[in-house]
Amino acid sequence: xxxxxxxxxxxxxxxxxxxxxxxxxxxxxxxxxxxxxxxxxxxxxxxxxxxxxxxxxxxxxxxxxxxxxxxxxxxxxxxxxxxxxxxxxxxxxxxxxxxxxxxxxxxxxxxxxxxxxxxxxxxxxxxxxxxxxxxxxxxxxxxxxxxxxxxxxxxxxxxxxxxxxxxxxxxxxxxxxxxxxxxxxxxxxxxxxxxxxxxxxxxxxxxxxxxxxxxxxxxxxxxxxxxxxxxxxxxxxxxxxxxxxxxxxxxxxxxxxxxxxxxxxxxxxxxxxxxxxxxxxxxxxxxxxxxxxxxxxxxxxxxxxxxxxxxxxxxxxxxxxxxxxxxxxxxxxxxxxxxxxxxxxxxxxxxxxxxxxxxxxxxxxxxxxxxxxxxxxxxxxxxxxxxxxxxxxxxxxxxxxxxxxx
Ligand code: ADP
Ligand code: ASP
Ligand code: MG
Numbered sequence: 001x002x003x004x005x006x007x008x009x010x011x012x013x014x015x016x017x018x019x020x021x022x023x024x025x026x027x028x029x030x031x032x033x034x035x036x037x038x039x040x041x042x043x044x045x046x047x048x049x050x051x052x053x054x055x056x057x058x059x060x061x062x063x064x065x066x067x068x069x070x071x072x073x074x075x076x077x078x079x080x081x082x083x084x085x086x087x088x089x090x091x092x093x094x095x096x097x098x099x100x101x102x103x104x105x106x107x108x109x110x111x112x113x114x115x116x117x118x119x120x121x122x123x124x125x126x127x128x129x130x131x132x133x134x135x136x137x138x139x140x141x142x143x144x145x146x147x148x149x150x151x152x153x154x155x156x157x158x159x160x161x162x163x164x165x166x167x168x169x170x171x172x173x174x175x176x177x178x179x180x181x182x183x184x185x186x187x188x189x190x191x192x193x194x195x196x197x198x199x200x201x202x203x204x205x206x207x208x209x210x211x212x213x214x215x216x217x218x219x220x221x222x223x224x225x226x227x228x229x230x231x232x233x234x235x236x237x238x239x240x241x242x243x244x245x246x247x248x249x250x251x252x253x254x255x256x257x258x259x260x261x262x263x264x265x266x267x268x269x270x271x272x273x274x275x276x277x278x279x280x281x282x283x284x285x286x287x288x289x290x291x292x293x294x295x296x297x298x299x300x301x302x303x304x305x306x307x308x309x310x311x312x313x314x315x316x317x318x319x320x321x322x323x324x325x326x327x328x329x330x331x332x333x334x335x336x337x338x339x340x341x342x343x344x345x346x347x348x349x350x351x352x353x354x355x356x357x358x359x360x361x362x363x364x365x366x367x368x369x370x371x372x373x374x375x376x377x378x379x380x381x382x383x384x385x386x387x388x389x390x391x392x393x394x395x396x397x398x399x400x401x402x403x404x405x406x
Pocket of ligand 3: 009156
């Protein structure tokens with residue numbers, strides 16, 4: 001069997017017309033000799049009746065702080081509704097489709113509600129169904145714990161379901177169908193002349209995704225990479241070939257596509273708060289340990305870290321900023337906080353080898369008078385913290401300056 005996993009995102013299943021395009025993609029895969037396994041996300045985007053955001057708002061209308069376990073039970077419904085509707089459309093097209101929840105598809109997760117991690121995939125039920133000629137339509141984004149609790153996999157997690165099923169079933173390929181023609185050098189909603197990347201490595205995409213490119217979930221990339229399963233990101237709405245994510249270039253195996261590209265793309269992560277604690281320079285090294293230990297003990301992840309004699313500076317997601325401040329307060333530290341920040345990054349496998357990249361980066365932002373609040377670089381990325389209102393301009397300026405435009 002040449003198994004292919006085809007995942008359709010929210011906009012790809014949002015209306016009857018679009019669902020017919022999905023049927024075409026599945027029929028085409030079968031005509032090409034593939035045995036498809038379909039994965040679907042909840043229907044539509046924010047504001048639409050059965051979208052995940054709508055279900056979250058509904059649950060929070062009782063109490064904003066509703067527990068994660070209960071939030072998962074309502075989020076679970078979005079993918080169930082979508083999979084049932086899609087199964088019905090496929091049955092109408094004479095395909096022997098069968099709907100499966102994440103649990104029924106064999107996906108076991110830990111009990112980390114709203115951000116569950118897949119622990120195991122038992123593919124036996126899907127394999128039996130495939131041998132019977134059926135088309136499984138699996139609810140993305142969900143799993144079940146060993147104790148039978150329903151869980152979800154983190155926002156955007158239907159991609160993770162598709163990659164995990166692809167790995168467990170030894171699929172020839174995993175296709176991620178969405179509303180853009182592939183992975184681009186920047187979010188096309190911000191940069192109108194962003195370019196489609198036709199081939200990229202798992203590492204590059206994983207970096208782009210971690211730094212905010214929402215087009216694919218980073219965990220999906222990491223799972224596919226472990227088993228070297230090719231991922232293709234493409235559009236439900238066109239016949240464009242999309243972006244192939246792999247470790248292999250067209251020249252042959254073992255040639256890593258990362259190595260020769262200076263910049264692959266520009267991304268951003270919104271909703272960041274910057275925390276600054278002033279310390280006595282004489283004791284600041286032991287004090288800074290205490291500060292980061294407090295964050296770790298309270299499960300708060302920190303980013304953009306600068307430690308100097310007399311000062312510690314770092315960022316956290318805005319949602320946990322209050323918690324961070326409260327816990328620092330308990331330890332006797334008064335932190336200054338700056339809300340409404342965002343981290344803008346240029347990602348590229350070759351970035352560390354080239355002199356002058358930081359100068360180019362800063363020049364791009366200075367051309368538009370964009371204040372830089374903090375910087376950080378790694379092997380594959382350079383990032384800066386800027387104010388929320390400067391994000392769009394910063395992304396556009398960097399995209400232009402690094403020659404990524406079409
Ligand atoms: P789906 O519901 O299909 O999973 P998502 O909204 O999760 O769709 O992801 C697709 C969206 O990702 C696109 O509409 C696009 O605006 C956004 N996006 C962000 N960064 C990029 C990028 N670098 N390339 C392509 N799309 C991107
Ligand atoms: N419906 C879920 C979300 O909106 C999962 C997904 O779309 O991948 O996050
Ligand atoms: Mg998505």
